Amino acid sequence: MSENASFVFSGRLRTDVFVEFVRHRAARLDLAIDIGSVSDEAVTLTVRGASDLVDAFEMACSLGPYQCLVLDVTRRTGLAA
């Protein structure tokens, strides 16, 4: 099953590092990704792809790269068109 999922990752983020990280993980999981608003406190993004792989994306990004500390993850899910 495919889905769209919007995420807000908040915490102490280095935006350049974190955005590169999420793009790499999305590519590895064969997910389409759109980056929304970006700041050192929160990054908003949307991914589209298989539900199991969106779950894996959330898990991978909740740990974040070494230079960042993810404190909270908000996910809103909708079925893909």
Place this chain on the structure above:
Amino acid sequence: MSSAGNWHPVGLSHSLEAGNSAGTRLLARELVVWRDTSGVAHVWEDRCPHRGMKLSFGFVRGDHIACLYHGWQYDRGGYCQYIPAHPDLDVPKTFKVPVYPTQERGGMIWTTLSENPADVPDDRGDTLPLRSLYLDCARDTAIAALGTVSLTLFVSQGQADTIVNRVTETLYEVSAGQERLLIGVQAIADDRTALHLAIRGSPDLYEGRGQRHFLDWALRLRHVIEHPRHTASAPRSVTTEVI
């Protein structure tokens, strides 16, 4: 150290049975050598993309190899085809193990790390496996020792000089009279080398007694390399002719 653009031996063909896998290293890279149940040999990066487990610890099932950790199964092309925890998932092509070209020639399994390798060494005539030697030395040290151990004749009588011919950067032929040994040189790392030895000739002539005869040469070679101070060097004619 030999260049990554060449073909490199990574083991004797007979040492890897169908349905088995083994780990090795080449130029300091970790590789898994596995043979599917139809007998085809494969050389891949020895790392599952999921959690980094060595695939050489995995299981061969038909033409797939499965990781020991979570059972991810990879087809001959290195693509993950099945994830047990997500049996209905259409696994994306991005879940892939790097695979390397693999050939079997002269009784050895060969691979190359290059996308544009030179030709694989020719497969000319019968060979019999002898054994592999794993040595704590650089490849150049192992190659230099080849000409210091005389090869005694087995089929024919009398004596003959021992001659070392360089076939390629990773394949040498040691001969005396009509007797010939093929030596595949695997540069495992800067200070670690494997020599894969095979007899060039008919199994009718060399199987059994002939293999034991040349095994003695292999063990003397190992002794020369591992105990250089205790071994008097015996200069031999060494050619670098490409045959």
